[in-house]
Amino acid sequence: MRRSTVIEQYHGLSPASRAWYDRALKLFPNGVTHDSRFLQPYPIYIERAEGAKKWDLEGREYVDYWSGHGALLLGHNPGEVVEAVRSQIARGTHLGGCHPLEVQWAELVAALVPSAERIRFTASGTEATLMAIRLARTYTGKKKLLKFAGHFHGWHDQVIPGVQPPFETPTPGILPHVLDATIICPPNDLDALEETLESDNDIGCIIIEPTGASFGTIPTDHRFLRPLREAADRYGIVLIFDEVISGFRVAPGGAQAHYGVKPDLTALAKILAGGYPGGALVGRREILELLEIRNDPGWMRERKMPHLGTFNANPVSAAAGIATLQMVRTGRPSRTANEMAARLREGMNTVIDALGLNWCVYGSFSEFRYLIDHDLGDIRAAEINPHEVAYAKLKRVVNPVLVQNLRCGMLLNGVDTPPHGGLTMAAHSHQDIDQTVQAFEKTLTAMRRDGLI
Numbered sequence: 001m002r003r004s005t006v007i008e009q010y011h012g013l014s015p016a017s018r019a020w021y022d023r024a025l026k027l028f029p030n031g032v033t034h035d036s037r038f039l040q041p042y043p044i045y046i047e048r049a050e051g052a053k054k055w056d057l058e059g060r061e062y063v064d065y066w067s068g069h070g071a072l073l074l075g076h077n078p079g080e081v082v083e084a085v086r087s088q089i090a091r092g093t094h095l096g097g098c099h100p101l102e103v104q105w106a107e108l109v110a111a112l113v114p115s116a117e118r119i120r121f122t123a124s125g126t127e128a129t130l131m132a133i134r135l136a137r138t139y140t141g142k143k144k145l146l147k148f149a150g151h152f153h154g155w156h157d158q159v160i161p162g163v164q165p166p167f168e169t170p171t172p173g174i175l176p177h178v179l180d181a182t183i184i185c186p187p188n189d190l191d192a193l194e195e196t197l198e199s200d201n202d203i204g205c206i207i208i209e210p211t212g213a214s215f216g217t218i219p220t221d222h223r224f225l226r227p228l229r230e231a232a233d234r235y236g237i238v239l240i241f242d243e244v245i246s247g248f249r250v251a252p253g254g255a256q257a258h259y260g261v262k263p264d265l266t267a268l269a270k271i272l273a274g275g276y277p278g279g280a281l282v283g284r285r286e287i288l289e290l291l292e293i294r295n296d297p298g299w300m301r302e303r304k305m306p307h308l309g310t311f312n313a314n315p316v317s318a319a320a321g322i323a324t325l326q327m328v329r330t331g332r333p334s335r336t337a338n339e340m341a342a343r344l345r346e347g348m349n350t351v352i353d354a355l356g357l358n359w360c361v362y363g364s365f366s367e368f369r370y371l372i373d374h375d376l377g378d379i380r381a382a383e384i385n386p387h388e389v390a391y392a393k394l395k396r397v398v399n400p401v402l403v404q405n406l407r408c409g410m411l412l413n414g415v416d417t418p419p420h421g422g423l424t425m426a427a428h429s430h431q432d433i434d435q436t437v438q439a440f441e442k443t444l445t446a447m448r449r450d451g452l453i
Helices: 005-008 016-025 079-093 100-112 125-140 174-178 190-199 221-233 253-261 285-293 297-302 315-328 332-355 400-412 432-451
Strands: 048-052 053-056 062-063 118-123 144-148 182-185 203-208 240-243 264-270 277-283 359-363 367-372 421-423
Touching: 005 432, 048 315, 053 182, 053 277, 062 432, 100 118, 100 203, 100 277, 100 315, 118 125, 118 253, 118 367, 125 203, 125 240, 125 264, 125 277, 144 190, 144 332, 174 182, 182 190, 190 221, 203 221, 221 240, 221 253, 253 264, 315 332, 332 359, 332 367, 332 432
Parallel strands: 144 182, 144 203, 203 240, 240 264
Antiparallel strands: 048 053, 053 062, 118 277, 264 277, 359 367, 367 421
């Protein structure tokens, strides 16, 4: 095995983090509480964060591109959000009843999101997509769901199949009859979609990340969305947009506002609650009305969909969400984050081309994605169009040694990115971007010196 000076140096990066990880290994599978946070020889442990930066237990500073797993657009601890949360905590963290903040929060959502005729809050994005699918089945009387390969809609049973490559491999723990009710279609393929819908009249809903699988890892061709809307109408199918990440990030009204295509239902979370736990399902009035309690035994027995949730519209999350959306609706945060990501992608691709690597950094809006060790031939990174690349090449199993060295090398150089790319925030500055590009260059140069690339 080749010697990695990056990993050798990383071993000594944060002794305090290593000590906490040793304790965590005795408690958590792999020592982590989220699959993406797994990192060998150990992950860094964060003590605090502010703006676009965070600091580990030894006070070492990092430029952050996790962005709260996409939940942060304004940056860490924006003053208006902190003050709103502090004020609400003093009044109560769980009121066990209705409160004015939930109405104000919903009014902001309705003003921004085109499809939001009615709203129901949840505690997470996974809960929002779960409710969307169950409501769609209740509304249409059909049991099957159509989703697209690589698209992630939470980790509940009907949507987790087909998320990771190889996409056709059954997910462990999912019952066969659930798998039978989940149809996986290749992304951006109108012919395959039409053939599937034509051959199966038991499909009640279609769910899609409108910007693409895992927020653009397999980008959705915007020319696919309007024919998708038309096909759903033609076959009487409920169209669900999963805007858990893209909502309020792509634009104040989400991808549906940006592209001008309105779904029947929209799942929201992350930025919705300003970095606090919270989600929502919004959509057509006649579908969301299936949640209503009515003085009609037949309705309650045959049509009413039960929905509870201890932390639905939690007042602390509502306070954070209101403060966040009041700033989001100006449009400035999403524009700034999008501009920072474009600058970062350009800088990283310049480094890749200078080193002559068969890598690429791509994306739209406020994300950047790594395409590592591709087989697309002798082409400049900046000239690669991900829409022209087979989707299985965009979301695939990458050599874990390369991913490990890239992540550890970036951390050694003061930048924290998720395994396969990251997200920018409005808090990122030009200086942050320049520092990140320099860290990227140093990391790749070290990996080349070690014979890894």
